[in-house]
Amino acid sequence: MSALISTIIFLPTIIALGLGFMPSKKDEDGVNDPANKNLLLGITLVTSIVVMLLTFVLWTSFDSESGAIQMAENLAWIPSFDISYLMGLDGISLPLVLLTSVVSVLAIGASWSINKHVKAYCVLFLLLMTGMLGVFMALDFFLFYIFWEVMLLPMYFLIGIWGGPRREYAAIKFFIYTLVGGVLMLIAILMLYFSSDVTELAQHIEGDVTAEVVQAELGNLHLHETTYVAIADNVNNAAAGEAVEPIHTFNLRALASIGQTTEQFSVTLQRWAFLLLFIGFIIKVPSIPVHTWLPDAHVEAPTPISMILAGVLLKMGGYGIIRICYPICPHGGYDLAYLVCFLGVASMLYGAFAALAQTDFKRLVAYSSVSHMGYVVLGMGVWSIYAPEYNGDYWAMGITGAMYQMIGHGISSAGMFFMVGIIYDRVHHRNLAEFGGLYGKMPRYTALAMGLFFAGLGLPGLCGFIGEVLVVLSVWNFSKLLAILSAAVVILTAAYILWCLQRVYLGPQYNGPHEEEIKPINSREFAIGGTLLGLAIIFGVFPNILISRMDDTISAQVSDLNTWTQKVKLANAEDAEEAGEAEEVADDEVHAEEADHSDSHDSEDAVEGEAEDAVEASNADRSEPAIEQLSALAP
Amino acid sequence: MNLQQLIKQLANDSTESLSWFLPEIVLCAVIMLLLLVRLFDGKQRLDLWFVAIAGSVVSFLFSQPWLVCGGGVERTEIFTGLLVIDGFTIAVRSIILLFLVLFLVFTKISGIPDSDDSPDIYTLVFGATLGMCLMVSSNHLLMIFLAIEMASVPSYALAGMLKGRKRGSEAALKYAIYGAGAAGVMLYGISLLAGLTSSAHLPTIALQLAENLGTMSGSEQLVLVLSGLLISVGLAFKLSAVPFHFWAPDVFHGSCAEVNAFLSIASKAAALGLLVRIGIGVGYVPGLEQEVAQDVEAGPAVVAGLLPVAEEAIEPIEDSVEQEVTVNEALQPVRDFIxxxxxxxxxxxxxxxxxxxxxxxxxxxxxxxxxxxxxxxxxxxxxxxxxxxxxxxxxxxxxxxxxxxxxxxxxxxxxxxxxxxxxxxxxxxxxxxxxxxxxxxxxxxxxxxxxxxxxxxxxxxxxxxxxxxxxxxxxxxxxxxxxxxxxxxxxxxxxxxxxxxxxxxxxxxxxxxxxxxxxxxxxxxxxxxxxxxxxxxxxxxxxxxxxxxxxxxxxxxxxxxxxxxxx
Structure with a gap:
């Protein structure tokens, strides 16, 4: 068991503690001495680069053929609460970890515009990095929650100390919104935890049940070794007719397995837990109606923090929904699909219209984030209600689209905020009506900005396109109305982005204050912007780099849930149908199958197996169409 | 049982109990020391803070927090059932005494009280702490009341520790009046409960309730509920629970931060401990079998309960696990109410x-x-x-x-x-x-x-x-x-x-x-x-x-x- 993941996560914290003892040379106003500032930021930059290189190691050693958890680290942490320190990676978390480390390096690069209290800034930034990386790699619900909340404090101070004029209001609003979401999540966590019992997962094992057998059977859940022993004891005791204590768990994989294969989480519980978790996550995404913290936080945050907020923090919400909401509470996800999709489309529309109406450059970009993240929510929500027949392929496509959209948006929005920051550093205002003509004064900057804004717009060949198209395609079969609406958002997006570009960069002359300050961008700024634009192009032209890494994990998860859908939801629906049409002569085949269903356990298993086979077969085909469609779409 | 036997039994019981009572005894000794040392001229040479800190550390060590590890502490009633020692008592008492140590270090660093005041103040602090230790171990209605008063009265004086300040005096007066009122109400509730169940020993009360709850008339039940509410007034005052919290902001505002720390931590911990004691004491009979056997042999419950009724109450449910379940099931309404x-x-x-x-x-x-x-x-x-x-x-x-x-x-x-x-x-x-x-x-x-x-x-x-x-x-x-x-x-x-x-x-x-x-x-x-x-x-x-x-x-x-x- 290597400790690579832990090294990645805690290296920033260790450096942050070390930085705490470094001298900080400041004048009366807290402005740091340039040499001192360069030293502090330099250490932070080196740290983030090391972390980035380590995540590249993760990337290269990752086996993309396997949908399972890889490089897991598992230690008993608080055995009395069944909490373990479980870290691991799969195809869903890997791209986001990489996104985090890359955006962090770029954000530190963008931090040279920070002059005051640099030491505190670096310490808080590094703590924030630990929190972000931890969220994406924690596989224990409790641990996930800790990392989730750990980020709040550094973020609050980063916005509140180094932000714009209304920074305190924005920081507190961000904090309170996220904390409310966190508390709801905690309640859901506790409800799920106390309802869970991993013993049942091993009860189907026949013959001699030992810890080794259980471990072989449930090894992919990455429970702790002692838990396997306890499960084996429990199963044997239960078989002997003795009373057994339930073994609760915080393990995300085990909870998902319990949610999908047992009835420990009742339908009501699943719906409530889904709702509570979902609210907690969409606050972070953010989706309407809980998005209002975002424009304030984005506008007031300093440029590098805006980059982190848009590039990484928003993705945590989407990640949480994919990783936690759907697998653990499938009933909730299935039954509330319309709500999820509606919120997604509503966010897209609302964000786009709000962006059209903005006069503040940064606020416009912030609302574009609301709009773009709507695609993510929509893509994940596209599950179920395909009348008349169910087809899980579209959902896999929707989730792939949502994941891709998250990565794409992480790059393009970080880039857009950086572009806004560059001009704000020079002219100290963001009023769209007072820009213009920057094309002539800052040609290289304008070229970068055009590229990044087009990536945000979703121009084919850039990273924003793939995600949007996959999502819209998958929605088509779910609801034509929603698909048409979400496609229409593309036009709105084009409208506000093009209009914005026109007002800021084109036109005969600059007509705002501080014209004399407008200088071409320096090489540091060019390197950061160029990297982002380069990534936007690479991911736009070669989507397979990412999709090949994500595909197997996503199809594994979707196929599990498809099996569940076939077994639980569709079978029930058929039962109900059958009951309704009992007098009519039903289709023979269906009837026979139904009879099997209610007859005995064995035959149910057989049907289960059939369904599984069917789903697996369809999944084997599944990756093909997605890739085909992609290659058709990519230029 | 003649008088001689009774005295002998009490003497035995007391000596056995003393070993559990060492932390409290140390606290008493320190109080005496703090008061007496000033009679001699040594005061100028000796900073009494050192006496206090040494006393608190010794007392903490005597509370033996490590005994709890492994769950090794059986429930033991001491002093004829007035107090009870178990893991919970030991843990909370240790927490309070550990806090006392930290608190004394804190006052030394912050400089309040100064060396002139310190004997007075530390005497009060130790007195209140003694009361708090008793609160978390009390097993008897009388003891509950005494312990609360023992903890409260020094606190009233502590609130006015900064002499000559209007706000401080106001705080102390307000605290004292509120406290006296709450104590009176609580005492009324205690007397109702004791009257209704003919006992003041908590486990005996619980047994009585378990037996009689089903047959109680409406007015008796009303009195029982009333006594519960009245007792909760006294506890709510100590916990500063709404609606009996009004003293807290004013007292905290008027007294110094050191006293605030003492009132908000030690006092709260003790009040919560007492709440648990009363809740469990009245609503649940723990380890029934062994205790029944003990009670019948040594009779502490009878002595403590002041009336021999307890014995008859216990007799029929002796050594039967099923009936233990019944007793504790019968108490479910009491627990639900609490x-x-x-x-x-x-x-x-x-x-x-x-x-x-x-x-x-x-x-x-x-x-x-x-x-x-x-x-x-x-x-x-x-x-x-x-x-x-x-x-x-x-x-x-x-x-x-x-x-x-x-x-x-x-x-x-x-x-x-x-x-x-x-x-x-x-x-x-x-x-x-x-x-x-x-x-x-x-x-x-x-x-x-x-x-x-x-x-x-x-x-x-x-x-x-x-x-x-x-x-x-x-x-x-x-x-x-x-x-x-x-x-x-x-x-x-x-x-x-x-x-x-x-x-x-x-x-x-x-x-x-x-x-x-x-x-x-x-x-x-x-x-x-x-x-x-x-x-x-x-x-x-x-x-x-x-x-x-x-x-x-x-x-x-x-x-x-x-x-x-x-x-």
Whole structure:
């Protein structure tokens, strides 16, 4: 068991503690001495680069053929609460970890515009990095929650100390919104935890049940070794007719397995837990109606923090929904699909219209984030209600689209905020009506900005396109109305982005204050912007780099849930149908199958197996169409 | 049984009991020492703080907190059933005595009380602590009342410790009058309960109730409910639970931060301990078989119960496990009543405390309301305890250990907050939040410690406050799963909402200290840079920040502590 993941996560914290003892040379106003500032930021930059290189190691050693958890680290942490320190990676978390480390390096690069209290800034930034990386790699619900909340404090101070004029209001609003979401999540966590019992997962094992057998059977859940022993004891005791204590768990994989294969989480519980978790996550995404913290936080945050907020923090919400909401509470996800999709489309529309109406450059970009993240929510929500027949392929496509959209948006929005920051550093205002003509004064900057804004717009060949198209395609079969609406958002997006570009960069002359300050961008700024634009192009032209890494994990998860859908939801629906049409002569085949269903356990298993086979077969085909469609779409 | 036998028995019982009573005896000895030493001229040479600190350390060591490990402490009634010793007593008593040690160090560093006052003040502090130790071990209605008074009366005087200050005198007077009123009401409730059950010994009361509850007439039940409500008034006053909290902000505002720390931590811990004692004492009969045997042999219950009724009450249910179940099942209505009453009080207390803290401009008033809110959070743990005591020991154990964990955490975070207030008062002679603005520039370490303490009070992971809250909320969720009682779900939701509510006012203090410009006219630079103060603050804050890494041993300890209590 290597400790690579832990090294990645805690290296920033260790450096942050070390930085705490470094001298900080400041004048009366807290402005740091340039040499001192360069030293502090330099250490932070080196740290983030090391972390980035380590995540590249993760990337290269990752086996993309396997949908399972890889490089897991598992230690008993608080055995009395069944909490373990479980870290691991799969195809869903890997791209986001990489996104985090890359955006962090770029954000530190963008931090040279920070002059005051640099030491505190670096310490808080590094703590924030630990929190972000931890969220994406924690596989224990409790641990996930800790990392989730750990980020709040550094973020609050980063916005509140180094932000714009209304920074305190924005920081507190961000904090309170996220904390409310966190508390709801905690309640859901506790409800799920106390309802869970991993013993049942091993009860189907026949013959001699030992810890080794259980471990072989449930090894992919990455429970702790002692838990396997306890499960084996429990199963044997239960078989002997003795009373057994339930073994609760915080393990995300085990909870998902319990949610999908047992009835420990009742339908009501699943719906409530889904709702509570979902609210907690969409606050972070953010989706309407809980998005209002975002424009304030984005506008007031300093440029590098805006980059982190848009590039990484928003993705945590989407990640949480994919990783936690759907697998653990499938009933909730299935039954509330319309709500999820509606919120997604509503966010897209609302964000786009709000962006059209903005006069503040940064606020416009912030609302574009609301709009773009709507695609993510929509893509994940596209599950179920395909009348008349169910087809899980579209959902896999929707989730792939949502994941891709998250990565794409992480790059393009970080880039857009950086572009806004560059001009704000020079002219100290963001009023769209007072820009213009920057094309002539800052040609290289304008070229970068055009590229990044087009990536945000979703121009084919850039990273924003793939995600949007996959999502819209998958929605088509779910609801034509929603698909048409979400496609229409593309036009709105084009409208506000093009209009914005026109007002800021084109036109005969600059007509705002501080014209004399407008200088071409320096090489540091060019390197950061160029990297982002380069990534936007690479991911736009070669989507397979990412999709090949994500595909197997996503199809594994979707196929599990498809099996569940076939077994639980569709079978029930058929039962109900059958009951309704009992007098009519039903289709023979269906009837026979139904009879099997209610007859005995064995035959149910057989049907289960059939369904599984069917789903697996369809999944084997599944990756093909997605890739085909992609290659058709990519230029 | 003739007189001689009785005396002999009592003498035996007392000598056996003394070994459990050593911490209290040490406290008494220190009080005597502090009073007597001044009769001689040695006072000028000897700083009595050293006597006090030595006494508190010895007393802490005699409380033997390590005994609890492994769940090795059986429930033992001492002094003919007046007091009871078990893991819970030992744990809470140790926490209180540990706090006493930390508190004495704190007062030495902060300089209040000065060496002239210190014998008086320390005498009062030790007296109150003695009362608190008795509170957590009392097993008898009379003892409960005496212990509360023993803890309260010195506290009244402590509140007025800063002599010649109007606000201090006002605080002391207000506290004393409120306290006297609450004590009177409580005494009335005690007399009703004792009259109704013909006993004042808690387990005997429980047995009586179990037997008679079903056959009680309407008016008897009314009296029983009334006595419960009246007793809860006295406890609510000690806990500063709404609606008996009015004294708290004024007293906290009027007295110095050191006294605030003492009142808000030790006093709360003891009051919660007593609440658990009464709740479990009246609502549950632990380890029935052994105790019945003991009672019949040695008869402490009879002596303590003042009336021989207990013996007949016990006889029919002797040595029968099934009947034990019946006794504890019969008490379910009593537990439900206590649990729901406390849940209601807890919800109101928590919400009110958090809302009222919003508008405070004085840090001590703010922390007073924060203390009220935290009393609410801690009381929440009683509801799952009571709801599942008779049916699901695992849940009850979880609730009680959660409460203990919360108390441990609370000691450190609240002491940290009040210590910062006291140290900053020494610098800027102000306790207004506005005067703290921009403090991070001149005293970064102190401010960071306060910020950590405040966020720990919010319950933000990974700080220790979160772990306490998590343990309590987890037990509520567990009890809800086990019993499906809606009020527990409501309690959980109210607790969650309150966590979010409380964020704003704690955050405001942090914001003012960190983000705003230094206040005009407050020149902190003239004072020496942090020395001992910083060391002390770091020592208090570190456990708050690092408990997450050492959670498991602490959790295992508190689980051990409550094991013998209810199994």
């Amino acid at each position: 649990g729901k009453l406390i849940a209601l009080l807890a919800m109101i207390t928590c919400t009110f405390g958090n809302l009222a803290a919003y508008s405070q401009t004085n840090i001590k008033r703010l922390l007073a309301y924060s203390t009220i809110a935290h009393a609410g959070y801690m009381m929440m743990a009683i509801a799952p305890l009571m709801s599942s005591l008779g049916s699901d020991y695992g849940v009850a154990e979880g609730a009680l250990s959660g409460l203990l964990l919360y108390i441990v955490v609370y000691v450190f975070m609240n002491l940290g907050a009040f210590a910062v207030v006291a140290f900053l008062r020494n610098y800027i002679a102000s306790e207004e939040i506005a005067d703290y603005s921009g403090m991070i520039r001149s005293r970064p370490y102190i401010v960071i410690c306060l910020v950590l303490a405040l966020f720990s009070l919010v319950g933000l992971p990974p700080l220790a406050g979160f772990l306490g809250k998590f343990a309590v909320f987890a037990s509520i969720a567990d009890a809800f799963r086990a019993t499906d009682a809606t009020y527990l779900l409501v309690l959980l939701l109210v607790g969650g909402v309150n966590t979010a509510l409380s964020l704003y006012y704690y955050l405001r203090v942090a914001k003012i200290m960190v983000m705003e410009e230094p206040a005009e006219g407050v020149d902190i630079e003239q004072y020496p840079k942090a020395g001992l103060e910083a060391v002390y603050l770091v020592a208090i804050t570190l456990p708050t920040a690092l408990l997450i890494f050492f959670w498991n041993p602490v959790h295992a300890y508190v689980v051990d502590a409550v094991k013998a209590l209810i199994s």
